[in-house]
Amino acid sequence: MQKAIINPWQWQDNLGYAQAIEVSHASHTLYCAGQAAMTPDGQPVAADMAEQIGLCFDNLETVLRQADYSLANVVRLNFYTTSTEQFFVAYGHVLRRLGALGCTPASTLTEVRALAFPELLIEIEATAVK
Template identity: 70%
Template sequence: MNKTVINPWQWQDHLGYTQAVEIPLATHTLYCAGQAAINAQGQPVDGTMEEQIGLCFDNLDTVLQQAGYSLKNVVRLNFYTTSIEQFFAAYGQVMNRLQRADCVPSSTLTEVNALAFPQLRIEIEATAVK
């Protein structure tokens, strides 16, 4: 995959994302539904923000692999959280997963009042290309 990172500034570099990613002539695009802390039986899993972030990424990895992609193919991540404060307190978990995969996506973070189940604190939506 040939991609160009577009960063007019440097301040976002330590946060693990980029302002834009250009993929010329991508042959396939995968739009992933939001992945939350849901187990294989479809039940929400209560846990800390860090634990839920880990399960969100595990679920995203499962979806990506099933479709023949990996986290490295992800060019956009949208984070929906019920607490930006808790999210940033656990942001090391996000950075660890992205750095291990050599993934530097464009990204948006939004605080919401609630997610699909009251136990959920975070949901991650992804777009991947190859």
């Protein structure tokens, strides 16, 4: 599999994402449901945005590992949040998590009125390839 990052500009580089990613010669694609700050028994965790981002990534990595993928395989992340303001305050946690593995996915951020449970502030959806 080969990945090529397509960035006609540079402004997104500091935000840790790509405008597009072209994947060639991939043999498998994994579409992950949105991962939120949930316990293993399906209970939402009431925590601040930074902690919820960490739990979302923990849960995403658990799903990826179960399918024999890692964050390094992720080519697209969609973020759904109830507060873009709080999200950007905690965005350093996203950059550190992705940067540790050199993951620069195509990405979309959307503010929503609510998520599945009132305690949830963020949900992260991913597509991975190998």
